[in-house]
Amino acid sequence: MTDRYARQTVLPEVGPGGQACLGRASVVVVGAGGLGCALLPYLAAAGVGRLDIVDHDRVEESNLHRQPLYRMSDLGQPKALAARAALTALNPAVRVEAHLVRLAPDNAASFIDACDVVIDAADSFAVTYVLSDACERAGKPLVSASVLGLRGYVGAFCGGGPGYRAVFPELPPGAGSCADAGVLGTAVAVIGTLQAHFTLGLLLGWQPPVLGRLIHVDFRSLHVGGFSFTGAQAGAALELPFIAPGEVAPSDIVIDLRELEEAPQSPFPQALRLGVEALESAQHHFAPEPRIVLCCRSGVRAWRAARALEAQGHRNLALIALGA
Numbered sequence: 001m002t003d004r005y006a007r008q009t010v011l012p013e014v015g016p017g018g019q020a021c022l023g024r025a026s027v028v029v030v031g032a033g034g035l036g037c038a039l040l041p042y043l044a045a046a047g048v049g050r051l052d053i054v055d056h057d058r059v060e061e062s063n064l065h066r067q068p069l070y071r072m073s074d075l076g077q078p079k080a081l082a083a084r085a086a087l088t089a090l091n092p093a094v095r096v097e098a099h100l101v102r103l104a105p106d107n108a109a110s111f112i113d114a115c116d117v118v119i120d121a122a123d124s125f126a127v128t129y130v131l132s133d134a135c136e137r138a139g140k141p142l143v144s145a146s147v148l149g150l151r152g153y154v155g156a157f158c159g160g161g162p163g164y165r166a167v168f169p170e171l172p173p174g175a176g177s178c179a180d181a182g183v184l185g186t187a188v189a190v191i192g193t194l195q196a197h198f199t200l201g202l203l204l205g206w207q208p209p210v211l212g213r214l215i216h217v218d219f220r221s222l223h224v225g226g227f228s229f230t231g232a233q234a235g236a237a238l239e240l241p242f243i244a245p246g247e248v249a250p251s252d253i254v255i256d257l258r259e260l261e262e263a264p265q266s267p268f269p270q271a272l273r274l275g276v277e278a279l280e281s282a283q284h285h286f287a288p289e290p291r292i293v294l295c296c297r298s299g300v301r302a303w304r305a306a307r308a309l310e311a312q313g314h315r316n317l318a319l320i321a322l323g324a
Contacts, residue, residue, distance in 0.1 A: 004091070005047050018204045019047060025203045026050040028111045030103045030131060031121035032079040033057070034183070035145055037069035038192025039121060039199070044087040046200060050095045051087065054111055055080045056102040066185035102323060103127050106244035108134040117159075117202050119195055120144035125171050126299035126321030130242050132157055132164035141211055143198045145191050147183055152191040155214035155229070156198050162212065165239065166232040171303040187219045240306050243318045248293055253286055255279070257296040257305055258322075267322065268295070276301045280308040288313065295320040 009019045025048050029036055032055040043051060059067075059074045059082055067079075074082040080098035087096045101107065103122065112118055112134050120131050120142060128144055135142040141159030146152060157164050194215060201210035212230035217223070245267055248254060256263070256271040266273065278284060286292060292314055294302035299321035306317045 004093075008046065013206060014204060021205075022047045022200070022203055023049045025117070026052070026115045027117045027119060027199060027203075028052045028054065028115045029119045029121055030054045030111075030127060031119075031123065032069075032083045033063065033121065033123065034066040034185070034188035035121035035123060035147065035192040035195060036079075036083065036119075037067040038189045039119065039196035040083055040087055041069065041090060042193055042196040043199060044091045044094045044096070046196075047091070048094060048199075048203070050097070052097045052099060052111060052115065053080045053083055054099045054101060054103050055083075056100055066183060066188045068185075103130065104244045105130050105134075105242050106246060109138065112138050112140055115140065117199050118142045119199060121192065121195065123147065124298065124321070125303075126242050126319075128164055129299075133241065135159065136163045141202050143195050143202070145195045147188045147191045149182060150184060150187055150219040151217070152187055152219070153214060153216035154191055154194045154198060156202060156211045159202070159211055162229055162232040163234070166234045167214065167229050169235050169237055170307075171300050184219065187217075190217065190219070238310050238315060238317070240303060241318055242299060243293070243320060245320060245322075247318075248320075249291070251290050252318075253290050253292045255292065255294050255305070257294060257301045262297070263322075266295070271295070276305050276308075279305045282308075282312055285312075286314065289316075291316040291318060293318045293320060295322055297322055 005019050008014050009016060027048055032053050057079050059070045059077050059079055061075060069086050070082050078100050080100055084096040084098045108130050118131060118135055118140055120128050123146055131142055135158035142157045144157060145154035198210050212228055215226040254268045254271040255274050256266040257276055292309060294305045296302045299319055302319040309317060
């Protein structure tokens with residue numbers, strides 16, 4: 001064994017056996033933005049054998065304050081490719097694969113099936129629920145995190161423990177973004193490195209287990225909290241699935257909730273163009289049989305509309321997050 005891992009191998013929590021375990025491990029990281037840039041170098045430096053990076057985005061100058069894995073010379077480049085180059089330069093012994101695609105309900109399983117741990121670093125509600133559902137089906141642990149403004153959290157879900165829906169059964173009524181609400185780079189870095197720490201704990205099988213634990217941090221007040229959710233169970237509320245656009249059937253009633261100014265054309269020619277408020281006030285009535293598919297950019301409005309339709313007696317509902 002080289003000197004590269006000497007300082008961590010001497011730890012009784014790692015040891016030569018644990019280091020060999022890390023070298024055999026495979027981790028899928030969805031998102032190479034702020035969280036991904038914080039966690040990826042530490043996983044590569046620790047000697048995790050294979051890292052698969054799933055990200056469809058490109059490097060922009062506004063990313064650089066919280067994504068120091070990239071340089072000015074990377075502007076315009078796919079993040080997954082730029083991240084692979086930086087990580088390979090850091091540790092050539094680690095195999096890094098770049099996947100320039102958007103994580104979606106119809107491709108999640110293909111990334112998850114062969115890995116040991118899945119990391120949700122996309123900071124997208126829709127992606128989190130898609131990954132949690134897929135990880136529950138596959139029995140794979142999921143390390144998910146989110147940061148907005150000066151608050152963030154990280155938790156380890158699925159893999160035999162409760163899924164994300166058991167802890168967060170509902171989306172918030174509105175969803176902020178880093179562009180709107182702002183975010184501090186140091187806050188992203190702390191939460192991202194905590195994701196890497198959780199992942200190493202899962203791969204090394206630490207006891208007490210990392211699975212079923214959540215840590216939240218308020219970086220303004222410097223308050224750190226957390227709790228165990230090992231006994232959490234999904235509630236009685238209807239489970240709203242996210243589906244891919246290609247999974248829409250001809251018999252579905254499709255409702256595009258975006259304003260015409262936001263999206264002049266819908267990817268579904270048959271879609272009704274209605275706002276969330278119109279559905280919440282029951283201004284429109286639909287037959288009970290066909291599935292109703294609700295679409296918006298992030299999935300938040302679709303979730304709100306689905307809950308309103310559920311209250312009106314509809315049970316066959318699905319959501320689509322169309323992205324930016």
